[in-house]
Amino acid sequence: MEQLTLVDRLSHLSTELTAAERENLKFLLSMAAGGLLSGHAQAVPEQLREVALATAQRSLPRLHGTERPVFDTGVVFLGRGSFFSDEDIAALDGESRRYRERAERFHDHYVASGAPLARELALSTQVNDFLVSQVGPVLPTYKANYLYYDEPGLGIDPHVDKDEFSLNVLTMLEHVPDTRHSELILYPPEQDAIRVHLAPGESLVFFADSVTHQRTRTVAGEAIRLVSFGYRTIGSV
Ligand SMILES: [Fe+2]
Secondary structure (H helix, E strand, O other), X not given: OOOOOHHXXXXXXXXXXXXXXXXXXXXXXXXXXXXXXXXXXXXXXXXXXXXXXXXHHHHHHHOOOOOOOOOOOOEEEEEOOOOOOHHHHHHHHHHHHHHHHHOEEEOOEEEEEOOHHHHHHHOOHHHHHHHHHHHOOEEEEEEEEEEEEOOOOOOEEEEOOOXXXXXXXXXXXXXXXXXXXXXXXXXXXXXXXXXXXXXXOOEEEEOOOOOEEEEOOOOOOOEEEEEEEEEEEOOOO
């Protein structure tokens, strides 16, 4: 009989859990991966740390059943998407600036939700058709957030996103000055980290509740504005 790994066992366990229990397990694994990536277990032997990290990272996408698209790096697309016109980007940029004063602090960055133009574009046929061409049918979650990292020391430690952003279309609107310090880093399991530097108008489409990722801290004078649209692949639970 084929030997089951701990990842297989956790995946199987997930099928027997309620949605709330699965969310709990996902949170635990995400905290474990984030903590290990942040170097919080130095007293533990390196080999065990590596196995534990890979187990947590590989288990996260498996909690959502076998219908989830095959997971490698978690990156679906990176670049200037054909799904946004220059006018779309300019309109998002303007709305993002206007919504800054409404943004609320969420841990170590600021978030503004419910902006009408962002919501409308998140539901557009262009974005939907592009996502379908890349990963098959998707459902919008009606979540569209403007994100702001515009004070020194803002960022977000390694984590995975909530289910509402399981497939995340993350678009850069502004990152100043030209010399950047803060960067988005993805940690696909047992591979080199991927450092993502988006130019204004460029998007990263990725499985944000499957691949651990972080934004490193801003320095004085640095300011970043992004917009994030949430989707789910059909068949995920
Ligand atoms: Fe995230």
